[in-house]
């Protein structure tokens with residue numbers, strides 16, 4: 474049910490939103506339910522050599538999410554965009570404007586959280602992949618989205634999907650943690666530079682969502698720590714004051730709020746959505 478009437482008619486682009494059960498899908502569906510037209514972007518088939526095949530948002534999945542949104546009465550389109558490629562990111566921003574006449578919301582969601590290794594075992598190429606997708610990709614998204622938003626003169630909202638790793642350090646996650654800490658810096662600088670254009674820039678910092686990437690991480694770390702899945706998850710629940718890991722919808726709700734006029738005076742924020750686990 475729509476909660477933010479000012480979002481009706483807005484146009485949103487979300488990167489890395491083509492994977493079923495990912496945070497991107499949930500945010501896309503939530504923004505569409507609020508009346509936004511949503512452009513689902515992702516790698517599509519055959520471009521994600523650095524990822525396990527099962528971790529790539531394929532064109533079929535992207536079209537499936539568009540179909541779901543249309544079936545629910547919303548408006549959406551799919552656009553293949555590798556956030557490593559500046560031309561493709563710029564094209565995605567132009568596509569929204571050329572096709573729907575506006576660009577109000579850009580969500581830097583594409584991320585790689587699969588290359589989790591100790592520093593001594595991590596290759597330079599793996600480090601570069603994580604930094605390039607998670608941080609350089611968010612820079613490109615911010616740059617080309619802002620370019621269109623400034624040109625259109627209607628202001629806008631840029632949302633970066635960070636992590637608890639934007640605030641805290643996690644062993645085996647040097648590149649991921651560094652990229653997400655860097656995203657906090659990017660968020661703050663972009664908020665300073667783009668505020669005068671009426672563009673709010675904020676970061677959402679989820680802790681653990683047990684689907685998609687989060688499911689892989691839970692399985693991986695339960696093995697690495699030798700705890701086994703059940704004990705690992707029980708320990709996680711015990712650490713979280715609200716007693717459960719996050720749901721995709723928890724992130725989608727905050728995304729809709731930050732994109733709405735209810736959050737008009739919030740910018741440069743890195744907002745924890747962690748059930749109380751993270752608090753700085």
Ligand SMILES: NC(=O)c1ccc[n+]([C@@H]2O[C@H](COP(=O)([O-])OP(=O)(O)OC[C@H]3O[C@@H](n4cnc5c(N)ncnc54)[C@H](O)[C@@H]3O)[C@@H](O)[C@H]2O)c1
Pocket residue numbers: 488489490491492494495496497514515516521524528529530554555556557581582583584585586606634635636637678679680681682683684685686687688
């Ligand atoms: N799931 C969690 O527990 C969790 C927690 C904190 C933060 N996050 C962050 O949320 C975001 C989404 O994660 P998710 O859990 O939905 O994972 P996911 O793996 O389902 O989604 C990531 C998406 O990014 C896409 N992607 C990867 N490389 C790309 C590239 N070069 N260009 C374009 N798209 C690319 C993938 O195809 C995939 O669709 C990520 O930035 C992740 O770091 C997730």
